[in-house]
Amino acid sequence: MTGDDTKHLPLEDLHSSAGARFGAFAGWSMPLTYPAGVMKEHLHTREHAGLFDISHMKLFEVSGPGAVALLNRACPLDAGALEISQSKYTFFLNEAAGIIDDLIVTRLGDTRFMVVANAGNAVEDEKHLRALAIDFEVEVDALDRVFLAIQGPEAWAALSRAGIETGSLLFMHGIEPKQNWFMSRSGYTGEDGFEIGLPEANARALVAKLLKDARVLWIGLAARDSLRLEAGLCLHGQDITPEIDPASAGLMWAIPKEIRATGAFIGADALRSILERGPSQKRVGLKPEGRQPVRAGAALFDADGNAAGHVTSGGFGPSAGHPVAMGYATTALAKPGAKLFADVRGTKIPIDISSLPFTPHRYRKG
Amino acid sequence: MAKTYFTQDHEWLSVEGGIATVGITDYAQEQLGDLVFVELPQIGTKLSKGDTAVVVESVKAASDVYAPVDGEITDANGALSSDPSLVNSAATGDGWLWKMKLADEGQLAGLMDDAAYKAHIG
Structure with a gap:
């Protein structure tokens, strides 16, 4: 996309003043690198803490008595088996079991879930989810949030100094530490880290605090890509696409055994026959x-x-x-x-x- | 005394005795970011202006470096095989890419001098 179609991050001014070099990604103008450069940014994240603006990704809240049933239909998932605050890596599949998008679903309450989707697919995902939601007693809200990731072995300590205790939160768990905040211990670098969705004003205050800490540096999309590739994590649109199924992608670990056998998710029949004959x-x-x-x-x-x-x-x-x-x-x-x-x-x-x-x-x- | 020329594609040429040493400018290396590999040319290769002479690879992408004039490759900077980051740290010095024997020195007239190049990159 070019010109007026390009979307801009709410914190773009902060990236500009940090000296970011911008480039287009999934319809967004994104910081690719900062003056440190991709090599130093990558290594800094593995050694200390990297701060990423991932507001191009989209958070959806799915709530209502039909929330579990909707997610079990949309994803090869047993949403009802998730404990409150537990997160799960999963997918939207098409009827051929091709991966429309990969997602993280977190259970926030008995009938409330957070779905985090990729930037490039956010519009399609929302359409897909809303179309399915018609059959269920459920509400789908696209949340207006800044979304930050802080990744690396010192991420927890930097957050603590910034006044955010992550204490007992374990990998692949998510909570709402404040009103309109969502924080999960997760990320896409292979390191310990957190992803935090929060209102823009809160995000500006948090970023200012975090960047006062010498352990924290802004990290661009170029290093995000080299970090996730080293960690063996898939980029949707490249490594997984609507033409690729989870069995071929080696992602069957994300689908519980009983769901493979009996789940009524979209693409279930196609996936079963792929598994039967082998990818x-x-x-x-x-x-x-x-x-x-x-x-x-x-x-x-x-x-x-x-x-x-x-x-x-x-x-x-x-x-x-x-x-x-x-x-x-x-x-x-x-x-x-x-x-x-x-x-x-x-x-x-x-x-x-x-x-x-x-x-x-x-x-x-x- | 060597004379230095620049191209629109952010290459520099230092010419002495009919031989040009060619590299990319500091501006270009900054745009590319950290280089991790340089695919060097074979000595003896004859190139026409605009042919790909070298491929420089950053963490993220591969970029072609073109022959700025016609000529034959006489040398390639072997030091870049073990340390491609020389192009980042010393783009106009130890990070040179190749040397070529000029086929037509008249082509140099179409290139920029230092002042014109500085104006070009603004």
């Missing part, structure tokens, strides 16, 4: 030999030159210290250690299938 391709980690990055779109070949898949995300991993990528390989080849070749501008680069993540997750699970 023809699987998502894999890819480690190029040498220093040259292999990027999204590169074709993969086996040793005999037969097509073997393609790369969906690729770049350099500043913490890993080498190029990192992920993509899809035909099921027979999709095993760690398998040796493939990637075509980069006509040159065949040796590339090994690698287990994910490239850098270990450091979530605070208990």
Whole structure:
């Protein structure tokens, strides 16, 4: 999108004065890097605490007596089995079991849930959810919030100094610490961290406090991408799409066993038949030999030159210290250690299938 | 005495004795961000103005660097294989990319001098 269609973050002025370089992403003008640069920003997040403005993502509150039933229909999820404050990574699937979007659903109360959706799909997601909601006694509210992520081993300490105690909150749990606030211990970097949705005025005050702490730096979208890729996490639109199902994507861990068998979610039949015959391709980690990055779109070949898949995300991993990528390989080849070749501008680069993540997750699970 | 020229695409050429040393400008390296890989050209390759000579890769993206004039590659900066960040730290010095023997020195007339380039980047 260009010109007037481009959406701007409510805190854009803060990013500008921090020296951000902006670029377009999913219809938004987003800070890509700050003066420290992607390499330092990435490493700072892994060592200290990175502050990300993710207000391009959308929070929906789903409430009412039909909330559990609606979510069980929309997602391969047992929403009623979630404890209050428990979060779950899940999806909206289409009838073919393709992934419309990946989401985090958090139970806020008996009949109240928070759904966090990706920027690029927020409009589609809302339409999809509202269309389904007609059949249920439920209300869907798109919330007007600034959404911040603070990620890294010192995130909790920086929040504490800023007056926000995260105490007993564990990974993949979310609470409402103040009116119109939503805070979960989650993120997309592989590090311990938090995501906080809050009104703009509160966000400005919180950011000002956090940035007084030398442990906290603004981190741009470029480092967000290298962090999530090292952590082996999927970017919707690249690694998962409406043409990719959760079995091919290696994301079946997100779908409880009993739901796979008996769930009445959209796409259930298609997913069951995919599981029965087995997916023809699987998502894999890819480690190029040498220093040259292999990027999204590169074709993969086996040793005999037969097509073997393609790369969906690729770049350099500043913490890993080498190029990192992920993509899809035909099921027979999709095993760690398998040796493939990637075509980069006509040159065949040796590339090994690698287990994910490239850098270990450091979530605070208990 | 070497003479330095600049292109619209943010490359610099330092020309002496019919050989041009070519790199990207400080402005260009700042735009690209941290470089992690430089794909160097083969010595002996003949290039026409506008051909891709080198690919520089940042954490996020790959970008082509074009031959600013016609000529033949005579050298490539091997130090960049182990330390591509030299382009960031010393774009107009140790971070040079390649050397080429000019096919037609007349093409230099179409390039910018230091003052014109500074005006170009504003």
